[in-house]
Amino acid sequence: xxxxxxxxxxxxxxxxxxxxxxxxxxxxxxxxxxxxxxxxxxxxxxxxxxxxxxxxxxxxxxxxxxxxxxxxxxxxxxxxxxxxxxxxxxxxxxxxxxxxxxxxxxxxxxxxxxxxxxxxxxxxxxxxxxxxxxxxxxxxxxxxxxxxxxxxxxxxxxxxxxxxxxxxxxxxxxxxxxxxxxxxxxxxxxxxxxxxxxxxxxxxxxxxxxxxxxxxxxxxxxxxxxxxxxxxxxxxxxxxxxxxxxxxxxxxxxxxxxxxxxxxxxxxxxx
Amino acid sequence: xxxxxxxxxxxxxxxxxxxxxxxxxxxxxxxxxxxxxxxxxxxxxxxxxxxxxxxxxxxxxxxxxxxxxxxxxxxxxxxxxxxxxxxxxxxxxxxxxxxxxxxxxxxxxxxxxxxxxxxxxxxxxxxxxxxxxxxxxxxxxxxxxxxxxxxxxxxxxxxxxxxxxxxxxxxxxxxxxxxxxxxxxxxxxxxxxxxxxxxxxxxxxxxxxxxxxxxx
Numbered sequence: 001x002x003x004x005x006x007x008x009x010x011x012x013x014x015x016x017x018x019x020x021x022x023x024x025x026x027x028x029x030x031x032x033x034x035x036x037x038x039x040x041x042x043x044x045x046x047x048x049x050x051x052x053x054x055x056x057x058x059x060x061x062x063x064x065x066x067x068x069x070x071x072x073x074x075x076x077x078x079x080x081x082x083x084x085x086x087x088x089x090x091x092x093x094x095x096x097x098x099x100x101x102x103x104x105x106x107x108x109x110x111x112x113x114x115x116x117x118x119x120x121x122x123x124x125x126x127x128x129x130x131x132x133x134x135x136x137x138x139x140x141x142x143x144x145x146x147x148x149x150x151x152x153x154x155x156x157x158x159x160x161x162x163x164x165x166x167x168x169x170x171x172x173x174x175x176x177x178x179x180x181x182x183x184x185x186x187x188x189x190x191x192x193x194x195x196x197x198x199x200x201x202x203x204x205x206x207x208x209x210x211x212x213x214x215x216x217x218x219x220x221x222x223x224x225x226x227x228x229x230x231x232x233x234x235x236x237x238x239x240x241x242x243x244x245x246x247x248x249x250x251x252x253x254x255x256x257x258x259x260x261x262x263x264x265x266x267x268x269x270x271x
Numbered sequence: 272x273x274x275x276x277x278x279x280x281x282x283x284x285x286x287x288x289x290x291x292x293x294x295x296x297x298x299x300x301x302x303x304x305x306x307x308x309x310x311x312x313x314x315x316x317x318x319x320x321x322x323x324x325x326x327x328x329x330x331x332x333x334x335x336x337x338x339x340x341x342x343x344x345x346x347x348x349x350x351x352x353x354x355x356x357x358x359x360x361x362x363x364x365x366x367x368x369x370x371x372x373x374x375x376x377x378x379x380x381x382x383x384x385x386x387x388x389x390x391x392x393x394x395x396x397x398x399x400x401x402x403x404x405x406x407x408x409x410x411x412x413x414x415x416x417x418x419x420x421x422x423x424x425x426x427x428x429x430x431x432x433x434x435x436x437x438x439x440x441x442x443x444x445x446x447x448x449x450x451x452x453x454x455x456x457x458x459x460x461x462x463x464x465x466x467x468x469x470x471x472x473x474x475x476x477x478x479x480x481x482x483x484x485x486x487x
Contacts, residue, residue: 127314
């Protein structure tokens with residue numbers, strides 16, 4: 001029996017994982033979300049910004065992290081549009097260009113935001129470090145035109161936005177090291193306020209920056225999206241995903257515990 | 272000469288950029304900004320280099336009939352199709368967007384989703400409390416995993432009503448304290464390493480970035 005459990009066919013585990021994801025998504029189970037302090041700090045900062053402030057959002061993720069970071073982007077952008085905060089979208093990753101464009105258009109259509117007045121999308125430029133440093137001098141030295149090739153000089157919203165001096169907060173949505181680039185090149189050099197929303201696997205790397213105040217807030221993976229959705233009272237994909245993720249985590253924890261029980265029994269028998 | 276020129280350039284730019292970074296004088300700032308503009312122009316050349324390397328690597332695989340060489344054709348097909356739509360018509364072209372949305376996005380998302388299955392299987396087989404260190408890691412991982420999902424608090428509050436939301440609070444404590452301390456140590460170590468390596472490169476002691484064989 002113990003031997004069988006130790007050498008369980010991995011396909012059985014795969015089926016259990018599939019069931020742990022499929023069943024809750026069909027049943028539409030929802031659990032209450034507890035708000036963590038780092039997400040609340042990001043929300044409070046944006047909530048305290050007066051109408052007409054500017055938030056720059058970096059869509060620094062590709063399709064592989066789409067499920068975790070897109071709900072977060074949606075919640076924050078909706079919150080900004082509700083509060084009449086101007087949004088500038090950009091990306092340091094080529095894969096993020098289309099994702100950012102579609103996201104901004106979708107949320108703008110829901111919130112009734114107007115392109116060029118409430119939001120602008122700059123798209124992608126190669127050379128992350130140079131892009132971040134260049135925007136500190138002049139945004140139009142890096143992005144001479146927006147994603148639709150309209151010169152920035154012709155976009156009303158950009159008339160008074162020249163560099164980081166006019167940007168109240170940068171929100172970096174990251175699946176890689178981009179948050180650290182923002183901190184190194186814009187927070188340290190230009191004193192730019194930065195918040196981040198990152199995938200679950202890199203959350204732990206961000207805590208030193210949170211503690212020093214180099215990050216004013218941090219949204220951890222899908223949980224961060226669910227927390228932000230709760231804060232703006234607009235449950236969506238993040239909340240839905242957390243319930244499904246709950247069962248998947250329970251399964252993995254259960255498997256780890258079962259694996260260790262069988263390991264200890266086998267070791268005792270061997271002794 | 273082939274090695275001296277890059278070494279001199281590296282030394283000159285390294286020293287100038289390090290000095291201008293810390294000097295608030297307007298001349299210093301303008302030099303710094305000017306060089307950053309040059310770097311912006313140089314950046315895209317890296318893309319050309321990356322494409323050349325990709326083509327070279329996969330062409331060599333096909334020529335040598337290495338293991339799974341057939342997949343290299345898929346790399347070329349993918350690249351040629353995306354370039355054929357992307358370069359002449361731009362990245363907002365409907366065909367380019369369609370390919371991204373309906374080919375790249377689902378494939379990328381699928382690849383990443385598969386990790387959940389393999390992680391579950393690997394956790395069952397390999398995550399064992401064999402030593403004290405492994406036991407601590409296991410305990411912390413279980414707490415963070417349970418505290419990271421709302422069901423952890425729901426179960427805890429139902430079973431142990433004396434301290435609400437303990438799993439999520441415990442997770443936060445682990446991230447705020449042991450995790451933060453360990454990460455800071457790692458960051459400091461990496462930073463000191465980067466500083467020493469940069470000094471070695473600027474002074475020409477470390478030359479491996481030039482490629483080739485010593486004495487070329």
